[in-house]
Amino acid sequence: MKIKSIYKFTLVLSVPLLLQSCFVAKNYSRPEVETENLYRTDNLPQDSVSMADVSWTDLFKDEQLKSYIQEGLDNNIDVRIALQNVVAAEAYLKQGKAGYYPTLSGTASFTRTKNSRNSQFGSFFTSALEQYELSGSLSWEADIWGKIRSNKRAFGAAYLQNVTAHQAVKTQLVANIATSYYQLLALDKQLEVAKQTLESRKNSLETTEALKDAGQVTEVAVKQTQAQVHTTEIIVIDLENNIKLLENAFSILLGEGPQNIQRTTLDDQTIETELRTGVPYQLLANRPDVMQAEYGLINAFELTNVAKSSLYPSLSLSASGGFQSLELDNWLDASSLFSNLVGSLTQPIFNGRRLRTQMEVAKVQQEQAFLSYKQALLTAGREVSDALYSYDAETQKLEARSKELEAYAAAEDYSEELLNNGLANYLEVLTARQNALNSELNYVNTQYAQLSSIVELYRALGGGWK
Helix, strand or coil: CCCHHHHHHHHHHHHHHHHHEEECCCCCCCCCCCCCCCCCCCCCCCCEEEHHHCCHHHHHEEEEEEHHHHHHHHHCCHHHHHHHHHHHHHHHHHHHHHHHHCEEEEEEEEEEEEECCCCCCCCCCCEEEEEEEEEEEEECCCCCCCCHHHHHHHHHHHHHHHHHHHHHHHHHHHHHHHHHHHHHHHHHHHHHHHHHHHHHHHHHHHHHHHHCCCCCCHHHHHHHHHHHHHHHHHHHHHHHHHHHHHHCCCCCCCCCCCCCCCCHHHHHCCCCCCCCCCCCCHHHHHHHHHHHHHHHHHHHHHHHHHHHCCCCCCCEEEEEEEEECHHHHHCCCCCEEEEEEEEEEEECCCCCCCCHHHHHHHHHHHHHHHHHHHHHHHHEEEEHHHHHHHHHHHHHHHHHHHHHHHHHHHHHHHHHHHHHCCCCCHHHHHHHHHHHHHHHHHHHHHHHHHHHHHHHHHHHHHCCCC
């Protein structure tokens, strides 16, 4: 009898091994995607070095800015939420690793049963029956189709997906803090220009009133000059308000309430890191959002394996044993021991098409994850291209703005001198003044835009999280 039982048990074990050739969980391999022409670099050479490999502590030279970035990475709410997502994913990862282990449970119970006289056994057992049990049960499922392995890998991919999501938040935060800081510096400089212009126009108003008294200009010129004074006052008010609003937004990036932001000046800012994009293929390893999308694809791929394997038989072994007695005195006696061993092979047959639907949906979700991965790559390439062309355009504009500013400043000086000598119309002077102010404000905007494009290129290449 014992040999016969062993034979039956061996037969149960061998059946799934014979069926294993029907399906084995596949291993993930990165899909073929276009990486050679993800972005255009008309003016920059492509090599194996990328500015994304440079730490933000080396990229930025402003110590005040670096202290704010570190503070933001430590306290920003979005970063802390993303970190908690990583902690939760790590718990699921541990659960996935435990899938290979058997489950063990223990039970201690007391049962008291009293049958009615009219029940099936009521005439035999008229008094109450009491049973005491202390037992343990052990169960284990063989991973013959790779379902447990695929499930473990899916949890691992989900964990890494949350890790890269955390990195993506950090990358965006570094870029946001740097860009906002530079914007504050630009507003400071524009405010300084506007205040200087306001004082100059107040002096011009006095000069215009003196010229009117001398009969060289009319009251119209005085009113036009007064209007320019008030226009400049409005510019000053708007700039001061924008600075306060941006300081409030900047404080939120730091994870703090609204406060005054200490800072240096726009003219002190230098970024000495050479602008290198590396080869497009490096975006796969540098861009956290691209890595996040690929881990999402891996997760969907492994879950498809799990769904497919659910269609095949599952082999499970279970054992239970312990003490069972009708009397408390004999509960833990050797004669109260019992044991049970079960080997089962379960094949789903009819289940309302649930498993088939699960597999079809898993395939659709895998295709969606692949398309999201491809979209993330294309978006990354576009952002790098946009940042490169923006930097090139702003650099060229900065040179032209400098010449424009110089010309308008000279035109303003000449028109003022000609007006004082009665050789120019006051409208020419007003136009020259307005053009000079607008040119100087635009020059500051271009300075900011150039710095911002460098930060955007750094972010687009995947820099900031290392």
